[in-house]
Amino acid sequence: MAQTELKEGMVAQDLVAFFRENPDIFQRHPELLELVTLSDNRGTASLLERQIATLKERLQRFQSQQFELIEVARENEQISDSFSEIICQLIGFANLSEFASEFPTALRKTFEIDEVAFKTRQAVQRRPDELQAYEDTLRRVAGNKAVCDNRWPANILSLFFGADIRSAALIPMIAGDDSEVLGVLALGSQDPERYTHELGTAHLNRLGLMAGICLARLQPSS
Numbered sequence: 001m002a003q004t005e006l007k008e009g010m011v012a013q014d015l016v017a018f019f020r021e022n023p024d025i026f027q028r029h030p031e032l033l034e035l036v037t038l039s040d041n042r043g044t045a046s047l048l049e050r051q052i053a054t055l056k057e058r059l060q061r062f063q064s065q066q067f068e069l070i071e072v073a074r075e076n077e078q079i080s081d082s083f084s085e086i087i088c089q090l091i092g093f094a095n096l097s098e099f100a101s102e103f104p105t106a107l108r109k110t111f112e113i114d115e116v117a118f119k120t121r122q123a124v125q126r127r128p129d130e131l132q133a134y135e136d137t138l139r140r141v142a143g144n145k146a147v148c149d150n151r152w153p154a155n156i157l158s159l160f161f162g163a164d165i166r167s168a169a170l171i172p173m174i175a176g177d178d179s180e181v182l183g184v185l186a187l188g189s190q191d192p193e194r195y196t197h198e199l200g201t202a203h204l205n206r207l208g209l210m211a212g213i214c215l216a217r218l219q220p221s222s
Helices: 002-021 030-035 047-092 096-111 128-140 154-160 202-218
Strands: 038-040 043-045 115-120 147-149 167-173 183-189
Touching: 047 096, 047 202, 096 115, 096 202, 115 128, 115 154, 128 154, 128 167, 128 183, 154 167, 154 183, 167 202, 183 202
Parallel strands: none
Antiparallel strands: 038 043, 115 183, 147 167, 167 183
């Protein structure tokens, strides 16, 4: 019995390989269709019916994938347009006071963020009570890359936020790839799933670079 099943399995594998290599076999030999039957819960169904059903399912999957790609493209276009607005605002800031008051507000409105704040190295050096939390933050964003998480230590969250923030993105503000971190921009959400560690940070890193360039232009030299 086992040998018979083994032989049938080997024959089935050979047939599968043959049909993959010769997908037009039924076009060249249509008489073979009369010999093929498939059974399902409705009884015997023709191969053509099953092929049509399979093609319909495949078409539905392709349409669903196409819809998802279109949605992603729309989202990326919207993000790009929003970043263009922010860039224009950053270029227009004339002084650090204007940057400090208007930049967080612009981010909150444009991207619908619950809380936005930033700390600069120059500012925390004048606030010893904030210095340790700021240094802890810098260690978390080592490599000058933004980090998203919903498990930030309380001292880091309290450094930037006063509200009930349950997830946050911390973004180093730099004026170039190898430049010193001038400050840290923090985006906070009351939604614990908005800024998780799985979130991509390419757009956030771009935001940190734009803000850092503006900050380097506006703040006085040390």
